Amino acid sequence: MEKIDYYLKELNSEKIKKAILVQSRLIEAARDFLTSEGWVEILPVIISPITDPLTDYRVRGEIECYGFKYQITKSMIFHKQIALTTFPKIFCLSPNVRIEPPERMTSGRHLIEFVQLDLEAREASREEIIKLGERLFTYVISRVKETCQEELKFFGRQLVDFEPPFPRISYEQALTSYGQDYELALSRSFSQPIWLINFPIDQREFYDREDEKNPGFLVDMDLIYPEGYGEALSGGEREYEYGKIVKRIKKKGIDLDAYNLYLDFAKKGLYPSAGFGFGVERLTRFVCGLEDIGDTRLFAKKPGLYSL
Numbered sequence: 001m002e003k004i005d006y007y008l009k010e011l012n013s014e015k016i017k018k019a020i021l022v023q024s025r026l027i028e029a030a031r032d033f034l035t036s037e038g039w040v041e042i043l044p045v046i047i048s049p050i051t052d053p054l055t056d057y058r059v060r061g062e063i064e065c066y067g068f069k070y071q072i073t074k075s076m077i078f079h080k081q082i083a084l085t086t087f088p089k090i091f092c093l094s095p096n097v098r099i100e101p102p103e104r105m106t107s108g109r110h111l112i113e114f115v116q117l118d119l120e121a122r123e124a125s126r127e128e129i130i131k132l133g134e135r136l137f138t139y140v141i142s143r144v145k146e147t148c149q150e151e152l153k154f155f156g157r158q159l160v161d162f163e164p165p166f167p168r169i170s171y172e173q174a175l176t177s178y179g180q181d182y183e184l185a186l187s188r189s190f191s192q193p194i195w196l197i198n199f200p201i202d203q204r205e206f207y208d209r210e211d212e213k214n215p216g217f218l219v220d221m222d223l224i225y226p227e228g229y230g231e232a233l234s235g236g237e238r239e240y241e242y243g244k245i246v247k248r249i250k251k252k253g254i255d256l257d258a259y260n261l262y263l264d265f266a267k268k269g270l271y272p273s274a275g276f277g278f279g280v281e282r283l284t285r286f287v288c289g290l291e292d293i294g295d296t297r298l299f300a301k302k303p304g305l306y307s308l
């Protein structure tokens with residue numbers, strides 16, 4: 001098939017059209033929920049001298065403007081922390097670019113360009129953010145069940161009423177019970193979303209806060225969808241003290257200079273905070289019950305491929 005015919009087929013696909021309609025309702029519901037509770041939406045940062053290191057801080061998209069190097073946002077984590085200077089509770093529909101390994105092309109869950117509903121609150125604890133996540137999730141699901149009946153029928157999707165509190169399992173328990181592929185195994189064995197908590201420090205980035213009562217482990221969490229759909233959101237409490245952040249960056253073997261600007265803010269004083277990022281395409285995939293995340297947006301970009 002000619003490339004243009006492939007794109008035209010996608011642009012006219014009933015499946016993609018319905019999934020995007022559901023997605024637009026999901027976004028509307030999430031915005032309504034958050035703004036009604038006093039959260040302020042900020043606009044996304046697409047390029048910046050700093051972004052989330054994410055596994056390998058050297059693997060990144062870069063562009064040059066006026067002789068300066070900018071990185072394409074992998075996540076707005078640092079901008080979220082800094083933006084709390086202006087407002088106590090912020091959210092953003094944040095486009096992220098992550099150059100995922102090509103093996104993830106057919107995972108059904110990875111796009112190299114995606115959007116997360118990213119939020120952060122001053123002085124919040126993980127407990128508060130977990131409760132917020134449960135309320136946000138159940139609210140958006142109940143709203144689309146009302147507003148997208150025709151689309152959900154098209155997908156043959158019958159969503160149950162999810163009832164918080166969702167079960168919680170620690171990373172260590174998950175690893176012992178389900179082995180290395182714990183995320184998918186966990187996801188397949190539950191019919192309610194599950195919180196995966198307390199990741200070891202070496203499994204995550206330097207910005208999630210180390211638990212002083214449980215050194216070596218973080219005060220963080222992922223929410224895992226049931227029915228094998230995998231990770232829904234990821235977040236935690238953050239390191240905010242300059243000395244601790246420096247220690248964590250060094251422990252990762254990251255060059256401190258790469259985070260100069262962020263460290264300057266930390267020196268002046270960041271607020272303690274917690275938050276998470278909720279993948280919008282993954283949420284759409286789950287709600288519509290789709291195999292392939294590529295069906296959740298126009299111009300989807302899979303790892304390893306070249307696309308419009």
Ligand code: ASN
Pocket residue numbers: 052054074075076077116118119234235236275276277278
């Ligand atoms: N948005 C995530 C968070 O708030 C970070 C990420 O996407 N890597 O923790």
